[in-house]
Amino acid sequence: MDEVFKALADASRRSLLDRLHAKNGQTLNELCDGLAMTRQAVTKHLGILEAANLVTTLRHGREKLHYLNPVPIHQIGERWIKKFERGKLAALSELKRQLEKRDE
Template structure:
């Protein structure tokens, strides 16, 4: 517990925890963006937070992602602040542990592509109903405000949505987070997966990272592994050439 109090005593470390509270799963570079400090200094602060078990890390390829671990903070609250509310906190703690265990067991798919375009155009290609219809075979329909509902609607005129969800975060033109579920599973929180679009400018090109997490099983992972590269290749072609690929890539047979 002493390590936790030591970690919390520093303003920079508290700000790092605030950033992870806003968006868990950030790289060192992302955490440094709003901290007026060298990468080496931020790394040292993160090491203190890790030693206190307030931050946990996961490797994703060459990247190291940092996640907020609120358990030590809850232990402080239970021990010194909410002694008279222990039953309620035990229930919340059990729910949290169960949710974390479930999330840990679910597979994640990550895909990165580079597009000769601008972040604004990439954002519009992901959110504009007419543009998504041009390369995806579906229209993504929403007002794209945080908390709003969105639908993945067929372009055959039927009005049928093959996926629905909620806009979790909407930060045009750099970050979009949505939940995904089949229409008949709407409202069943354990059925939702989550898609994160990170859009970053690099000179004259854009780095688009798509992370599809909380997939139900290896079958959904296989679907994501074949589906996302096909869709994003079509998006890339549309933005760079003005038209999608001559053949829908998800219809190309694989061997």
């Protein structure tokens, strides 16, 4: 879980996921296109995404195809975000109550 959060913390990596979301199964060079970064930097980012299991790769000859794995993202939503949704209204009204109490 920690690896996933860490992987998602970087905007370049999130944009790589976006690109794979738009078009799945891209090669490294394809993913490099238009990015202000060297190919090696992209390789590192993809490595981190792969380590976090957010991306799966498949070799096809000399090409390496990158596929998005949406499962860990879904898990973050289920196991983490939803927990805070439940308490959401309660937390906000408690805060509001305290803010008002301040002026007494």
